[in-house]
Amino acid sequence: MAWLITQTERVYLKALESNQLSAAIGSLNLMHRITIEAAEKKANKPYHGNCKF
Numbered sequence: 001m002a003w004l005i006t007q008t009e010r011v012y013l014k015a016l017e018s019n020q021l022s023a024a025i026g027s028l029n030l031m032h033r034i035t036i037e038a039a040e041k042k043a044n045k046p047y048h049g050n051c052k053f
Contacts, residue, residue, distance in 0.1 A: 005034060 008027050015023035 001034065005031060008034070 008031050012024050012027040012031070015021070015027060
């Protein structure tokens with residue numbers, strides 16, 4: 001996952017250098033989904049495995 005975030009960050013920086021703002025926004029959106037939304041989704045699910053109540 002760290003490799004994916006690093007590559008997305010590189011795309012973001014290169015897009016900013018070449019003034020391609022839509023690509024920069026897209027890469028920021030992807031980084032947000034990978035890091036923050038995934039962590040929130042995991043935190044909201046307290047049970048895992050075969051635990052069924």
